[in-house]
Amino acid sequence: MPLSNLKPAMKQSQSTENSRPSSHLIWLGLALVVALGYLFGLGGDHIPRNGDELVYAHIARLTAESGNWLPLVSSFDFMRNTKPPFLFWQAMIAGGWGENWSLINLRLPSIFYSWSIALMVGLLTRKIVREQSAPSAASNQQALKMGAIAAIVYLSFFSSYRYGRPYLTSAPETFWLCGVFFAIAWSPVKLLASRWKFPLLAGIAIGIGCLYKSFAMVVPVGFGLALCYQVVGAGKAPWQLLRPGIVTDAIKVLAICVIALALFGLWFAIDPQPGEVWREFVVGENAGKFKSAPGYWHVALGSGGMLVILTGYFSNAGLLLPVSIGMAVAAFKSWRRKTAVSPAEKIMWLWLLALALVFMLPNQRSTRYLIAAMPALGVLIALYWSRIGKVWFGLTLVLCVIGLLVMGLIGYGAVTATDMKDIYSPLFWLYLLAVLLACLLGMVRKNLTRSIGTLASFAILFSLAWASAPFNGEIGKFKTETVALLRGQVVQVPSNFNGHFERYQFMLPGAKITPYFAAQPVDFEPVNALFKTSRYALVQRRVGTPPCSDCRIIDTRWDLRSRQDEKDGTMAAFTSPQTYFFAQEYLVESLKPTPTEPVKP
Template sequence: MKRISPAAWRFIYYGLAVVLAVFTYFYALDSAHIPKNGDEFPYTHITRLTAESGHLLPLQSQLHGMRNTKPPLLFWQGILSTHWGAQWTWWNLRYPSVIYTLLTALLVFLLAHRLAGERRSEGVDPVETGFIAALTYLAFFSTYRFGRPFLVNPAEIFWFFLPFFTLLYWRTQAFDSRLIVPLLLGVEVGMGLLYKSFALVAPVSLALSLWYLHQRQYRWSAFILKDALKVAITVIVALALFGLWFVFDPDPAAVWREFIVGENAGKFGAQGGSYLGHLLWGGSSVWALLLGYPMNAGLLAFPVAALGWVAYRRPLSDAEKLLWIWMGVLFVVFCVPSQRSARYLLEAMPVLAVLCALSWQRISRWAFVASLLLCGGVLVLLAFLSWRLQQAMPGEDLYSAGYWLLLLMTATLLLLGIFHARTTRLVTNVVVLLVMLSLAAFLRPFDGIAGNFSAGAQRYAAGKEVWVPCDFRAVDEGYRFILPGAKIHGYFAGAPLSVGELASRYDLFAVQLPLQTPCDGCKIIGERLEIRGRHSPDELKRILAGEVFEQLFVKELLIESSGVSQVAAKEEGCR
């Protein structure tokens, strides 16, 4: 029997790792508790109302000052994937996001494979480098957090990475093309603008100009004579595509007022203080943005930080210089608005994954060990919280043997990577993916029987007005999946209200209480387990002081009141 070569074993290993990554991204996609951004709720709200209107335009919303908050392509995507709202589930809203993310990972694989192929003489394996790049991109926590929910990020990252992929993958022919490639780039960028904003044409056009200029070895005359028109064609086509929104929307004045002025120009204001003060100090400073790339990498923050040192210490290839230019342009451009966030650097994360893969063997092993130790800390926390939660709910079988086996398997692979030097780089991405899968498995009970109201409670609430707590705009959209058929309204949960105060205002309402707190005298229709995602500064201090379990987990009661005394109009708290 012919022995399988080490190269074949590696190929099998990476193939299984890709299967794990795909499974991780689709697992629990219908969950209300996946890592995400709060913008998913307003986008879901706009999509639902627009679908109910029967027209693609104008966009519909009941949120104050939040209708044309993004171009229409995301909302049309949601309308299409839910069949005009007929299949209204988180899964239907989100699966196109995962497809976009996996397509981006495929582009990352292809580009890393192509660039590594130019270094075969150095002993670099192009196939392995491609796999490392794709797995690294999928192991970034920002990819997991923003690449699965119903957000603009998965699509915008794909469409804004595609032009740079096109130029670098077909480098000579693409850079020399006078018309076809510039037109193609314009369509690619235009699709990104229709998902995100016309403002993204600024960093994209600047980066493209610098790429063409670099290709001309920084000879300005050659760039102006031969390449400036190409960039102009790309920009004109992209903006023309974006301009179709104004052409087809029945109310273009509202688009201008709400999106161009309100959503975009508003980000250049001082935001409650001096522009220079916000630039240099605080959570929205340029220094906070500088940490954006390692922060986006999540558990891979240490290898990403080490990559900068590696790039500084050695000569870069032409392709690597171009990739660093795109990352630098995004950072510089997004230093200008007064709102600065690591989220604005997401478009560069595919490029960062390629750069990591190309320098994977040069990055210090201790950077990977640090990431594995960080993964170990997360596993310990998950195990502790799982045990505490099971202890607090002895009557519920929250976590199966399979869950604990997953934690054990992840820990075993993690220890192998720490103590066996030859496997450290090999297993790091897989361990990170397994930790993210463990996180999803830990949260799964909150979507099962324990995390949902009973079928009887759902039938009781169907057709009735139910008031639910809101700590972010449009959070009530999530309750439409929990209480299907109910008429959902939101009350503002920022100011704590007692059960008695809520009972005097609402006939049927949901309220969150600590797990061990009784509700004496309450007519409880239903009860479910919930995990809190937003905390006040005081609650965050308590978490840091050790009250992790007490501040994270609550029970949510669905209560009917017979003593409503306030008959005045009730204000919506989610709008």
């Protein structure tokens, strides 16, 4: 080709390349889409959550109705001072002290915290990747891409989705506690050498985190900080304590912990009932976790013992469990090859280690206790993303395909139960099909395995929200006239978990909710006994089963069952999904007059 023709061809090629969106912009766009996906279904009654959300919504509502910040108020003495006040104050402010009391208002602060954590994860990852390569436009784009991937990974963890959206959330303490370690990782030399500014600010941040969770969080955080000062600041092994500066560093860690505890201690200073706080929160809620009738080692080595913590980070990752294991394998191989590890990456590992070691000690162990370090896991997965074997992403895709089949089963059960073929739009089924094809493509096309495997986990979480969406809508609500009818009336409602009855405060605002215990609401039999104390009652039944024989049905709605009966067996989900996942809830009244209702002549 003549040279004169080559230059225009080169310019045309460069123009074509510049017109294509760079991969880092695509990943940044995907990260934004995933973050906004957290809003879908946020105000619904059926989102993945901890059942205790409703307990704390109950306490926050009654405290707001009292008109005072403290003491905390509850209908039950055994569940009042079970969390520090910041959690309840957050709800009271978001709900306008009862004026705007809705699930979406109570949950929005959790979303802002989760988004802030994801941004923090992305920015730190970007900084680490950029520092590991020579400055150039390509390296900056690669750093942005990996930062976006880190944010997507964190938001795709099941623990992030389940506990980072509801009102009862781990997002606030995760932000404040993990934020201290992220700050150190951002500038380890400067902050670890700081004489008083960083210790002061760190103590305040940890204190705020404790006021959301517990003063006990000072222990793992203090341990993690001590490891950072020792391993990163001094460059020594954790056991090499005889070194210059050890006393200074110990004083800094101690000062941080004291400041945090002093800030937490303000609860006792301003609460009108400090003795109740000590009895219920310190002794009952915290010291009680060390009690064990069978014996410490019997519990520690049992099925719910230390193994829960040892595998906790992996199980918290949800469908990304294989990828998180693959990251650990890749990290181990890098350690065997003695590959250099940046100070920031070391800090992430130290925070993961500190939290796990400390929470192996109590007799009550749960993977929830490790959520505060999940942002660090998100950073590490992004840092090792290209070194994680594709087989691990392939296994994640297999889990996602199984998840899609479950979503399809739930959708089929909803159509069968309600006999509404249009309960889902065609887009829902097209979405499931598209995600399924994408997962299969990721298994076949090795160059797409990592990318699709990274995105597929959140795609399944989103499909779960979509599958439950109709039951957060009109078919899951009572009619407007029913809500008006029950305003000021006593209504008996089923409850099979602490505070589960609080959900009806959002469905029937203004009604006087009175709970009755029903281990399996669909099987509750003594309905007539409910009418001895109230005119109205809510009764759940399996699809096609009448609520009672001697009562009048006023209204009905569809509900998702949250606690299935073990005697039904898992196979019931496949053989009869319409009754396994769904139930009808009836508002009924007795055909006979109640004792408080005068007999009409």
